Amino acid sequence: MFRRRRRRSSFSRRAPPQLNLILMGVGVVAFVGLFVFFVGQSDRLAPEPQEIRVELTDAFKQ
DSSP states (O other): OOOOOOOOOGGGOOOOTHHHHHHHHHHHHHHHHHHHHHHHHHHHSOOOOOOOOOOOOOTTOO
């Protein structure tokens, strides 16, 4: 006759739908922050530029 409502435990409550968007936003911000950090590290830790010379013979000489 009557349908009984099944009680959920407090541990199995559904997360609010905004939580997924918030977590994705935090993930994107963390990714961009790490990207900027590693670009800065690569600039600071790069070796000093050195001149590289390669002597080539003249290909048009006969």
